[in-house]
Amino acid sequence: MKLPQVMFHIKEIKMKKAVVILSGGMDSTTLLYDLYNQGYDLEAISFNYDQKHQKELICATATCKKLGIKHKIIDLRILGQLAPSALTRENVKIPEGSYTNDSMKLTVVPNRNMVMLSLAASYAIGSDITDIFYGAHAGDHAIYPDCRIEFVEAMKTMFKLCDWKKINLNAPYLKIDKAEIARIGKKLNVDYNLTWTCYKGGKKACGKCGSCTERLEAFAKAGMKDPVQYK
Amino acid sequence: MKLPQVMFHIKEIKMKKAVVILSGGMDSTTLLYDLYNQGYDLEAISFNYDQKHQKELICATATCKKLGIKHKIIDLRILGQLAPSALTRENVKIPEGSYTNDSMKLTVVPNRNMVMLSLAASYAIGSDITDIFYGAHAGDHAIYPDCRIEFVEAMKTMFKLCDWKKINLNAPYLKIDKAEIARIGKKLNVDYNLTWTCYKGGKKACGKCGSCTERLEAFAKAGMKDPVQYK
Numbered sequence: 148m149k150l151p152q153v154m155f156h157i158k159e160i161k162m163k164k165a166v167v168i169l170s171g172g173m174d175s176t177t178l179l180y181d182l183y184n185q186g187y188d189l190e191a192i193s194f195n196y197d198q199k200h201q202k203e204l205i206c207a208t209a210t211c212k213k214l215g216i217k218h219k220i221i222d223l224r225i226l227g228q229l230a231p232s233a234l235t236r237e238n239v240k241i242p243e244g245s246y247t248n249d250s251m252k253l254t255v256v257p258n259r260n261m262v263m264l265s266l267a268a269s270y271a272i273g274s275d276i277t278d279i280f281y282g283a284h285a286g287d288h289a290i291y292p293d294c295r296i297e298f299v300e301a302m303k304t305m306f307k308l309c310d311w312k313k314i315n316l317n318a319p320y321l322k323i324d325k326a327e328i329a330r331i332g333k334k335l336n337v338d339y340n341l342t343w344t345c346y347k348g349g350k351k352a353c354g355k356c357g358s359c360t361e362r363l364e365a366f367a368k369a370g371m372k373d374p375v376q377y378k
Numbered sequence: 379m380k381l382p383q384v385m386f387h388i389k390e391i392k393m394k395k396a397v398v399i400l401s402g403g404m405d406s407t408t409l410l411y412d413l414y415n416q417g418y419d420l421e422a423i424s425f426n427y428d429q430k431h432q433k434e435l436i437c438a439t440a441t442c443k444k445l446g447i448k449h450k451i452i453d454l455r456i457l458g459q460l461a462p463s464a465l466t467r468e469n470v471k472i473p474e475g476s477y478t479n480d481s482m483k484l485t486v487v488p489n490r491n492m493v494m495l496s497l498a499a500s501y502a503i504g505s506d507i508t509d510i511f512y513g514a515h516a517g518d519h520a521i522y523p524d525c526r527i528e529f530v531e532a533m534k535t536m537f538k539l540c541d542w543k544k545i546n547l548n549a550p551y552l553k554i555d556k557a558e559i560a561r562i563g564k565k566l567n568v569d570y571n572l573t574w575t576c577y578k579g580g581k582k583a584c585g586k587c588g589s590c591t592e593r594l595e596a597f598a599k600a601g602m603k604d605p606v607q608y609k
Contacts, residue, residue: 221460225453229497230504257503258496258540265492266460272488273461298539305536308529309489 162188165278165317166271168263169193169211169218171203173342173362174282174320176210177332181319182280183214184335190217192270194263196256197227200348209341221266230257260293264302264316265309272310279306284320284328286361296321325361326368333371340374351376393419396509396548397502399494400424400442400449402434404573404593405513405551407441408563412550413511414445415566421448423501425494427487428458431579440572452497461488491524495533495547496540503541510537515551515559517592527552556592557599564602571605582607 165182169175169191182189193207204220211218260283267279283294292298299318306314320328332339344362345352352359354377366373396413400406400422413420424438435451442449491514498510514525523529530549537545551559563570575593576583583590585608597604 222456226497226500229452230500256500258500261496261536261540262493262500265489265496266457269457269461269487269489269493292542293540295539298536301532301535301539304532305492305529308526308532309492309524311523 162186163278164188164190164276165280166267166274166276167191168267168279168281169207170282171205171207171210171342172282172344173332173337173339173365174284174325174328176206176339176342177328177335177337178280178282178320179210179214179216180335180337181331183216190219190274190276192219192221192267194221194223194226194266196259197224199346202343202345202348206341206343210338213338213341219270221270223262223266226256226259226262258293260291260298261302264306268306268309268314271314272312277312278315278317280317280319282320282328283318285322285324286365290357325365329365329369329371333369338374342375344375349378351378354378393417394509395419395507396421396511397498397505397507398422399498399510399512400438401513402436402438402441402573403513403575404563404568404570404596405515405556405559407437407570407573408559408566408568409511409513409551410441410445410447411566411568412562414447421450421505421507423450423452423498425452425454425457425497427490428455433574433576433579437572437574441569444569444572450501452501454493454497457487457490457493489524491522491529492533495537499537499540499545502545503543508543509546509548511548511550513551513559514549516553516555517596521588556596560596560600560602564600569605573606575606580609582609585609 165187167175167179167182167189169179171193179189179191191207191211193204195201195204198204208218208220260281264279264281267281271277271279283299299316299321303316306316343352344358345354346356346358347353352375354363359377363373394417396418398406398410398413398420400410402424410420410422422438422442424435426432426435429435439449439451491512495510495512498512502508502510514530530547530552534547537547574583575589576585577587577589578584583606585594590608594604
């Protein structure tokens with residue numbers, strides 16, 4: 148009688164449910180592969196917040212299809228309408244150069260992460276899932292206030308209080324940089340061709356915006372070739 | 379030369395900008411009058427989260443029109459679609475009876491307050507406003523996890539971290555009950571005829587749901603007559 152019980156127990160651990168916030172960029176896609184590889188029973192959610200282009204969302208959809216993961220795109224166009232940013236307004240130009248330049252702050256969508264995380268929590272609570280994962284990492288902090296460690300820690304506290312059941316917010320890449328994420332992806336055989344990082348929505352990535360610059364540096368540091376085509 | 383300077387200073391204090399989350403119920407409407415009376419330069423935002431009826435939103439619009447306050451209704455129907463609740467699903471019946479009954483938990487829209495507050499913060503940040511007010515009060519705590527004092531305190535911390543500028547979350551009615559709010563409203567001459575509290579969207583308020591029960595008790599305790607018509 149003992150063996151079936153043990154097997155059931157193992158199955159239960161392996162199939163822990165989780166919601167992953169998937170932008171379609173390299174960080175969250177690596178995280179998806181990482182959790183998939185750990186045996187989580189995953190659902191991915193992405194947000195359409197009126198980004199100037201839909202390339203990331205197309206990639207997110209393709210990755211989920213490839214891995215057989217349930218995927219939901221949440222219509223959050225209201226965020227792009229409520230709060231101006233270079234990522235959502237046609238009349239604000241995407242700045243070029245390094246991510247640490249002050250001009251890159253134009254790409255901050257005000258409070259984007261809190262809005263996305265709180266909707267992810269609504270979905271998780273409604274679906275009886277207690278774990279939410281997102282791919283914030285150390286490289287984001289200089290530009291984005293809502294990728295800082297103290298923001299994520301405060302958000303974790305919030306998630307314990309927002310429902311009668313405790314919700315766990317997990318950001319396992321918070322203390323590592325994009326190069327380290329690329330190294331994890333290499334081990335997991337992540338299909339980076341199905342990720343999009345460039346802020347511009349051209350046929351090929353521009354290679355010049357802060358986002359491209361950081362991605363290229365990460366691949367170089369990790370000794371990897373980026374399969375995405377650049378201008 | 380001194381007088382104009384002093385006057386300018388007074389004007390500056392009186393015209394402090396703030397965003398108020400206005401449901402169209404009696405708590406947030408009283409709060410709106412309260413801040414209006416204190417001389418704030420106000421903007422009100424309401425949320426359409428696919429409530430079964432639009433009565434509260436109609437009231438919110440009417441109150442803002444009456445006071446001459448800029449009002450924005452944010453399309454948050456995605457919330458009603460993401461997370462089930464008796465307030466948003468036709469197939470979940472509104473429970474009747476006291477607010478403390480366990481069945482009333484069916485009216486919890488998962489994580490509603492965090493979603494609404496975070497979008498309010500996006501709007502405020504994008505509009506260069508640093509103060510946000512909402513009308514959570516002591517009576518809500520038994521049913522709604524996201525009206526608890528510890529939730530609001532954690533949210534205040536979040537608001538200081540979500541942007542490079544600190545955003546202030548204010549919930550001045552957090553420690554008083556609905557009867558006390560009614561007493562404040564009486565002094566401020568709030569037009570409670572332009573508020574809607576009943577969970578059902580009938581021509582007249584039902585007088586039986588938890589929300590009606592609490593409202594009627596509050597008016598009775600405050601020795602006031604509720605101008606809204608009941609069945």
